[in-house]
Amino acid sequence: MSDTQMLQRVLPHLDKHLALGLLSFYQHKGYPVDDAVQTMFNHTSLLPEGGVRPEHEARTQELIERVAPALDYFFDKPIDDEVYTYRFKLTSSEVEQLRTQGELSVDYLHDKQITKQMMRDVMNLAFCFYDKGAYGDAAEMLSLCQCISGSDLPMDYILWGKLVCDSAAAAWQSAVETADRIHDNQNSADDEAFRMNKGTTVRARAWLLHGVLFPFFKGGTQYHTKLLFYIFDHKSDYVYRRVVETVCPHYLRYICAAVLLNRTRHNNFREAAAMANSIYEYSDVLTRLVSLIHKCELEDAIALLPQVGDLLDEDFFLLDFKEDILENARLLIFQRYMAIHSVVSIPHVAERLNMTKEDAEVWLVNLISSSKQRAKIDSVNEQLNMVPQSKAVDAVVYDKLENGPNSRRS
Numbered sequence: 001m002s003d004t005q006m007l008q009r010v011l012p013h014l015d016k017h018l019a020l021g022l023l024s025f026y027q028h029k030g031y032p033v034d035d036a037v038q039t040m041f042n043h044t045s046l047l048p049e050g051g052v053r054p055e056h057e058a059r060t061q062e063l064i065e066r067v068a069p070a071l072d073y074f075f076d077k078p079i080d081d082e083v084y085t086y087r088f089k090l091t092s093s094e095v096e097q098l099r100t101q102g103e104l105s106v107d108y109l110h111d112k113q114i115t116k117q118m119m120r121d122v123m124n125l126a127f128c129f130y131d132k133g134a135y136g137d138a139a140e141m142l143s144l145c146q147c148i149s150g151s152d153l154p155m156d157y158i159l160w161g162k163l164v165c166d167s168a169a170a171a172w173q174s175a176v177e178t179a180d181r182i183h184d185n186q187n188s189a190d191d192e193a194f195r196m197n198k199g200t201t202v203r204a205r206a207w208l209l210h211g212v213l214f215p216f217f218k219g220g221t222q223y224h225t226k227l228l229f230y231i232f233d234h235k236s237d238y239v240y241r242r243v244v245e246t247v248c249p250h251y252l253r254y255i256c257a258a259v260l261l262n263r264t265r266h267n268n269f270r271e272a273a274a275m276a277n278s279i280y281e282y283s284d285v286l287t288r289l290v291s292l293i294h295k296c297e298l299e300d301a302i303a304l305l306p307q308v309g310d311l312l313d314e315d316f317f318l319l320d321f322k323e324d325i326l327e328n329a330r331l332l333i334f335q336r337y338m339a340i341h342s343v344v345s346i347p348h349v350a351e352r353l354n355m356t357k358e359d360a361e362v363w364l365v366n367l368i369s370s371s372k373q374r375a376k377i378d379s380v381n382e383q384l385n386m387v388p389q390s391k392a393v394d395a396v397v398y399d400k401l402e403n404g405p406n407s408r409r410s
Contacts, residue, residue: 016043020041270294276288
C-alpha cells in the first residue's frame with residue numbers, strides 16, 4: 001500500500017487541525033495532496049497564506065472581553081512566549097486543594113462575577129483559540145474548564161479538545177494524560193453497554209487510537225509502549241484490538257512498529273503476528289516483516305528490510321524511529337536464527353546485513369551479550385558456535401504464565 005492510500009485511511013479518523021499538519025508533511029514531500037490541504041483549510045478559520053479569517057478574530061475578541069473576570073482571576077500573561085498568551089495559574093496540587101475547600105465551584109465563584117454562562121463562554125473561547133491555531137492558549141483554557149464544578153460543561157467534549165490541542169502544541173505529557181482519561185472513560189466498568197454494540201462507540205474508539213498516534217510516536221521514545229497497553233489489554237476484553245480488526249485494519253502498521261520498538265515484549269509480538277496473519281484487508285512490508293519473523297522465515301525477513309526502511313521514510317509517525325525499528329528487527333531475526341542453528345556463519349551474517357566481517361563479528365558478540373543465548377566465536381573458521389542449553393525452570397514457568405488464561409490465544 002502506498003502512503004497516499006494510507007493517508008486516505010487515516011484522515012477520516014483525525015481532527016481537522018491534526019489532519020492539516022499531517023497533510024502538510026506529505027505536501028512537503030511532493031505528494032499530490034494540495035486539494036486535500038485546501039479543503040481542510042476551508043473547514044478551519046486559518047487562511048492558507050497565513051493569518052486568521054477576520055470574522056473569527058472579531059468573534060474571539062468579543063469572547064475575550066466577555067470572560068475578562070475569569071481570565072484575570074485564573075490566568076497569567078507570559079512575557080516573550082511565542083506559544084502561550086494565557087497561562088493557567090494553578091498547579092495540580094493547588095487545584096485539588098481548592099476543590100477540597102469548595103473554591104472551584106460555580107457557586108463560590110459567582111461573587112467574583114464568574115458565572116455558569118461565563119464558564120461556557122470560556123470553553124467557547126478555548127475552541128476559538130483552537131480554530132485559529134493558538135493551541136497552547138486553547139489547552140490552558142480547557143484546563144480551567146476541567147476544574148470548575150457545577151458548570152455543567154460537556155466534559156467528554158472538553159477532553160477531546162484538550163487531547164487535540166495538547167498534541168498540536170506538542171505538550172506530549174499532557175496529551176498522554178488526557179488520552180488516558182478518555183481511555184478510562186471509554187472502559188468504565190459501570191457501563192458495559194458502552195462496549196462494541198453501538199456504532200458511535202466503535203467510532204470513538206477508532207478516533208482515540210488515531211489521536212494517540214501523535215503523542216505516542218511524536219512525543220519521544222517513552223510513550224510508544226502505551227499503544228501495546230491499549231491494544232492488548234485483557235481487562236477491557238481486547239476491545240481496541242477488535243476495533244482494529246473490524247474498523248481500521250490499516251492501524252496494524254503501528255501495532256507492528258510498536259512491537260518491534262519493544263522487542264522484549266514477546267507475548268505482544270506473538271499477538272501482533274497473529275493479527276498480521278488474520279487480517280486480510282490490510283498488509284504492508286512492515287506487517288509482513290513481523291509475520292515472517294514470527295514464522296522463522298528469516299531469509300525472507302532479511303530481504304524485506306530495505307523495503308521496510310523505505311516505508312518508514314515516508315511515514316509521518318514512524319520516520320523518527322526508522323533506525324530503532326530496523327535494528328530491533330535485525331536483532332529479532334538473528335536471535336531466532338541462532339536459536340535454530342548450531343553454527344552461524346559470520347561471512348553470511350555480514351553479507352545479509354551489508355557489513356564487513358569484522359563489524360558482523362562485533363555485532364553478533366553484542367547480540368549474544370544482550371540475550372540469554374550462549375555461544376563461542378571461532379575466528380579461525382569465521383563462525384559462531386552455539387552452546388546448547390536447557391531451559392531453566394523459572395523460564396518455563398514464566399512462559400506458562402505469559403500464555404496463561406488471561407492471554408488471547410491465536
